[in-house]
Amino acid sequence: MGVMSIGEAAAASGVTAKMIRHYEDMHLIPEASRTLAGYRMYSDKDVHILRFVRRARGLGFSIKQIADLLGLWRDQSRSSARVKALALEHIAELERKIAEMQTMKTELERLAHCCHGDHRPECPILEQLAGDSPADAG
Amino acid sequence: MGVMSIGEAAAASGVTAKMIRHYEDMHLIPEASRTLAGYRMYSDKDVHILRFVRRARGLGFSIKQIADLLGLWRDQSRSSARVKALALEHIAELERKIAEMQTMKTELERLAHCCHGDHRPECPILEQLAGDSPADAG
DNA sequence: TCTGAACCTTCCCATGATGGTAAGGTCAAG
DNA sequence: CTTGACCTTACCATCATGGGAAGGTTCAGA
Numbered sequence: 001m002g003v004m005s006i007g008e009a010a011a012a013s014g015v016t017a018k019m020i021r022h023y024e025d026m027h028l029i030p031e032a033s034r035t036l037a038g039y040r041m042y043s044d045k046d047v048h049i050l051r052f053v054r055r056a057r058g059l060g061f062s063i064k065q066i067a068d069l070l071g072l073w074r075d076q077s078r079s080s081a082r083v084k085a086l087a088l089e090h091i092a093e094l095e096r097k098i099a100e101m102q103t104m105k106t107e108l109e110r111l112a113h114c115c116h117g118d119h120r121p122e123c124p125i126l127e128q129l130a131g132d133s134p135a136d137a138g
Numbered sequence: 139m140g141v142m143s144i145g146e147a148a149a150a151s152g153v154t155a156k157m158i159r160h161y162e163d164m165h166l167i168p169e170a171s172r173t174l175a176g177y178r179m180y181s182d183k184d185v186h187i188l189r190f191v192r193r194a195r196g197l198g199f200s201i202k203q204i205a206d207l208l209g210l211w212r213d214q215s216r217s218s219a220r221v222k223a224l225a226l227e228h229i230a231e232l233e234r235k236i237a238e239m240q241t242m243k244t245e246l247e248r249l250a251h252c253c254h255g256d257h258r259p260e261c262p263i264l265e266q267l268a269g270d271s272p273a274d275a276g
Numbered sequence: 277t278c279t280g281a282a283c284c285t286t287c288c289c290a291t292g293a294t295g296g297t298a299a300g301g302t303c304a305a306g
Numbered sequence: 307c308t309t310g311a312c313c314t315t316a317c318c319a320t321c322a323t324g325g326g327a328a329g330g331t332t333c334a335g336a
Contacts, residue, residue, distance in 0.1 A: 007283065018324065037331055039284055048268070055267045060242040063322075073264050083263050084255035087246055094243040098236055104198040105232040108225055117222035125221050126211050129193045130186070145312065155313090156295070175302055177313055201292075284331065295319080302313065
């Protein structure tokens with residue numbers, strides 16, 4: 001598969017054709033060369049880049065971060081410290097989001113635990129949301 | 139504060155004026171009545187609703203879910219079982235997202251741990267993303 | 277050679293919740 | 307009457323992704 005259509009590159013990389021075009025539009029990946037008819041053409045090297053992007057997305061990196069990672073990947077004189085710094089930043093962000101959701105989950109579990117969950121209308125979950133119980137305001 | 143402007147309602151509820159208008163546009167909250175000049179007017183009851191929405195958002199409920207919760211809150215003949223079911227669904231969704239991010243975090247920590255993070259270019263993080271190491275494909 | 281399926285192209289719209297800004301009207305205090 | 311703070315609507319942006327329409331291309335099979 002030296003030269004591929006966008007559909008073949010999509011199948012080979014795990015990135016949808018739709019997203020490949022989108023990544024090109026936003027300059028995350030290089031502009032693809034075209035056939036006479038205007039069809040995009042991809043090489044194995046392009047697929048390699050697309051797989052890199054897909055794996056980075058799988059780890060939750062943003063497009064902006066992936067652009068940075070691709071730059072470092074290309075840069076033979078990079079320092080691994082810069083890559084590691086990017087990773088650690090992302091880890092911190094993940095931790096922040098996990099903690100936020102964990103807090104929500106814990107609170108919801110507490111409320112759900114208090115709720116009888118039967119045919120009757122009395123519901124501590126709604127009471128809490130309504131602020132009938134004391135606690136916070138605006 | 140029997141009757142308030144949108145700014146006052148925002149301050150009293152913790153929901154920005156911007157979002158109050160947005161919630162009205164999407165029919166999450168009732169359409170506000172207007173002054174002769176076209177300014178929206180809010181009552182204490184409206185602020186109560188807005189606070190409900192804000193607290194529900196704070197627990198991570200989606201607008202769609204909050205619409206359902208508001209319906210149940212209004213419905214004096216609701217069963218608490220339905221409220222609890224909504225809450226449990228949301229808890230499950232939170233768990234799913236937390237697990238997903240936890241997986242990312244764990245993998246990234248493993249990679250970051252392997253990376254020297256010094257001036258040299260060798261970097262297991264990039265190698266993994268590039269797929270130089272074995273593992274998955276597209 | 278014609279035809280149809282399967283592909284490609286671009287362009288626009290939608291998601292979900294939120295923020296920003298611009299252009300203009302209103303109101304209250306000075 | 308002016309000024310500043312507020313309100314109005316309308317549009318655009320975020321972030322990553324998907325859907326669909328309208329139209330061109332390619333290739334295989336009849």
